[in-house]
Amino acid sequence: MATERIVHVFWHEGMLQHDAGHGVFDSGMDPGFLDVLDKHPENGDRLKNMVSILKRGPIAPHLLWHTGRPALLPELLTFHSPEYVDELIKADSEGGKMICAGTFLNPGSWEAALLAAGTSLSAMKHVLDGQGKIAYALVRPPGHHAQPAQADGYCFLNNAGLAVNLALTSGCSKVAVIDIDVHYGNGTAQGFYDSDSVLTISLHMNHGSWGPSHPQNGSVDELGEGKGFGFNLNIPLPNGTGDRGYEYAMDELVVPAVHKFNPDLIVMVIGQDSSAFDPNGRQCLTMEGYMGVGRTIRKLADDHCNGRLLIVQEGGYHLTYSAYCLHATLEGVLNLPHPLLPDPIAYYPEDEAFAIKVIDSIKKFQTSSVHFLEDN
Secondary structure, three states: OOHHHOEEEEEOHHHHHOOOOEEOOOOOOOOOOOOOOEEOOOOHHHHHHHHHHHHHOOOHHHEEEEEOOOOOHHHHOOOOOHHHHHHHHHHHHOOOEEEEOOEEEOOOHHHHHHHHHHHHHHHHHHHHOOOOOEEEEOOOOOOOOOEOOEOEOOEOOOHHHHHHHHHHOOOOOOEEEEEOOOOOOHHHHHHOOOOOOEEEEEEEEOOOOOEOOEOOOOOOOOOOOHHHOOOEEEEEEOOOOHHHHHHHHHHHHHHHHHHHHOOOEEEEEEOHHHEOOOOOOOOOEOHHHHHHHHHHHHHHHHHHOOOOEEEEEOOOOOOOHHHHHHHHHHHHHOOOOOOOOOOOOOOOOOOOHHHHHHHHHHHHHHHHHOHHHOOO
16 A cells, blocks of 8 residues: 555553543533533543544554654643643642633643643654654644643643644744644644744634633734744634635635745644534534545645645544544545545535635735735
């Protein structure tokens, strides 16, 4: 089998130790009048299904599995401040606490977070060392909301951000991060907000700020600062954008920006919470849409990076459909000619007309505001 039809998957079952508890959705609250409380949406079952569909589904022959490892303290400090890391270590030593709204560090959580970070670094090193073109860090707890000095949105350590810094110190001069999680990858953006070596692109639901831990709005005018101005591109999409809207956004905004930036390596940050049935998102992507996004990003990696691509897992909270959409994403990344799995769930009809108007307005703003996107 040709190497370009292989994805190297990095995983460690110790990441299942993280248990964010029960409550009303992600609040941890028990109001006292419900007999059955939700598991926190970021729970181990979601990754158990992702692991099992990849190991036993039809994509299995295209995957090679590798065991992850915990990150070391000096590695964490390449993205996070010493004071913030000390805060997390102290919280763990004291038996855990709610770090910020919805984000619970409980016994076992810190070990899982270290494994998620280290596993992402191992996957990146695998690509950098030329041992494989495409690696996938199947990790939890997620990371893209974790800022250099602030936890946020179920995230403690920024797995993708740590991996990007490893690439930058290992010979890569430019890295593009394309984040398709339904929420703004604010932590990754914040970590590279003043850098012109990292192009961060986030396609997300137009949710705005959700409190002190997430002060960023994810709006189009958050473009970076200093020499990084223009290298943070936000694409806030209207609810229900759907497959065709995402395809249009990729073609009109993401692909041209990556072509002009011309990165040495691409990091694809994936979350299946953009799907049609996710309890945490409203974007209505189906398996077909995820496969299309995967195929587009694979082509960008082939065109600019000699095929080098790191994929880092983030959200996705529908236990069944998230696993199916992950399978479809990797089918697209592998550039398989036909879907291997049919979509098991009927989905709502979509109307992309409004989304296209929004995307056209974002394009007009970006091309008039960002120097490197201007026509030569």
